Amino acid sequence: GNSVTQMEGPVTLSEEAFLTINCTYTATGYPSLFWYVQYPGEGLQLLLKATKADDKGSNKGFEATYRKETTSFHLEKGSVQVSDSAVYFCALRNYGQNFVFGPGTRLSVLP
Amino acid sequence: EAGVAQSPRYKIIEKRQSVAFWCNPISGHATLYWYQQILGQGPKLLIQFQNNGVVDDSQLPKDRFSAERLKGVDSTLKIQPAKLEDSAVYLCASSPISLYEQYFGPGTRLTVT
Numbered sequence: 626g627n628s629v630t631q632m633e634g635p636v637t638l639s640e641e642a643f644l645t646i647n648c649t650y651t652a653t654g655y656p657s658l659f660w661y662v663q664y665p666g667e668g669l670q671l672l673l674k675a676t677k678a679d680d681k682g683s684n685k686g687f688e689a690t691y692r693k694e695t696t697s698f699h700l701e702k703g704s705v706q707v708s709d710s711a712v713y714f715c716a717l718r719n720y721g722q723n724f725v726f727g728p729g730t731r732l733s734v735l736p
Numbered sequence: 737e738a739g740v741a742q743s744p745r746y747k748i749i750e751k752r753q754s755v756a757f758w759c760n761p762i763s764g765h766a767t768l769y770w771y772q773q774i775l776g777q778g779p780k781l782l783i784q785f786q787n788n789g790v791v792d793d794s795q796l797p798k799d800r801f802s803a804e805r806l807k808g809v810d811s812t813l814k815i816q817p818a819k820l821e822d823s824a825v826y827l828c829a830s831s832p833i834s835l836y837e838q839y840f841g842p843g844t845r846l847t848v849t
Contacts, residue, residue, distance in 0.1 A: 629778070668740070668827055668840030669779070714778050723769075723792060724838065726778030 627652040629715050629727035637733045638705055646700040646730045648689075648715035656717040658682075658691050658698040663712045663729070672700075672713070705734045738762065740841035742828050748847045754816040757844045760809070761830030767791075769838065770803055770813050771827040779827055785811060815846075823848045 632647040650658065657676045661669040673682030678693035687702045698715060715727040741760040749755050761768050766787050771779035782801065784792040788808040796803070800819070805811040815822055825845050829838040 666842065668829075668842045670840070671837055674837075716778070723781050723784060724779075726780075728776065728778050 627656065627717060627719055627722070627725045629717055629725055631713075631715050631727040631730050634712075634729070634731040635733055636730060637735065639735050640707055641704045642734075644700070644702040644705045644709075644732070646713055646715075646732070648698045648700065648727060650696050650698065650715075650717050652696075652717055652719055652725075654719055655693075656719040658689070659716040659718070659724075660687070660689055660698070660700050661714040661716060661726075663714065665711070669714060705732070707734045707736050710734045740828055740830055740839055742826075742841040742844055744844055745842065746845050746847075748849065749818055751820055751848050752817040754814065755818055755846060756812055756814045757826050757828075757846075759811045759813070759828030759841060761811075761828070762839055765830035765832050765839070766808070767831045767833065768805055768811050769829040769831075770811070771829065773825040773827055773843070775824070782813070818846075818848045820848050822846060 628651045630649050659674045660672040662672045663669045673684040675682040675691035681690045689698050689700045710733050712729045712731045714729045716724050718724050743758050768785045770782045773779045782796045783803045785805040788805050803813045825843040827843045828841045831838045
């Protein structure tokens with residue numbers, strides 16, 4: 626079946642540090658890949674997505690590239706801010722099927 | 737555009753009691769989802785509606801959980817009777833067409849004691 630694995634958190638960084646959150650997946654076919662963010666007390670929000678191999682999704686300074694050869698979709702940001710503190714979920718969706726979410730990675734950014 | 741609304745935001749009940757959660761999706765969204773998010777885990781789909789019909793309820797524990805979307809708009813998820821392991825955040829999401837981008841509500845945090 627389809628599954629998503631993320632690096633364990635929590636991840637604690639200082640403001641302006643470089644961020645990488647690893648995500649790898651197992652799926653048949655060619656799934657679409659997503660990153661969702663959940664701020665404290667709120668629901669999940671779509672951060673970025675990529676629908677085919679080598680696509681790069683980007684939003685709010687975050688980027689992730691769909692790497693089919695390594696089945697990965699790592700999230701990166703060059704300079705994090707305190708306001709980026711949240712839980713980040715990697716997810717996939719195969720054609721005709723529903724979303725499968727990873728367990729989430731909590732990010733804390735210190736001033 | 738108003739987002740997905742859920743109520744209540746928090747609920748504390750004792751085991752074996754009943755509880756119901758309400759969700760109002762974004763206007764015009766035909767597809768509605770209920771997810772269970774246990775602490776430290778990603779959301780797990782419980783049930784998906786397309787208008788007022790069930791598309792997928794394969795992971796819904798039907799001996800105690802039920803859900804309805806009678807008029808194809810708002811929806812209610814019920815647990816009867818609740819168990820300790822039902823403690824979680826219950827998220828509702830909607831999308832305009834099945835399997836397109838989902839928009840999530842703030843969730844209902846349920847604590848079963």
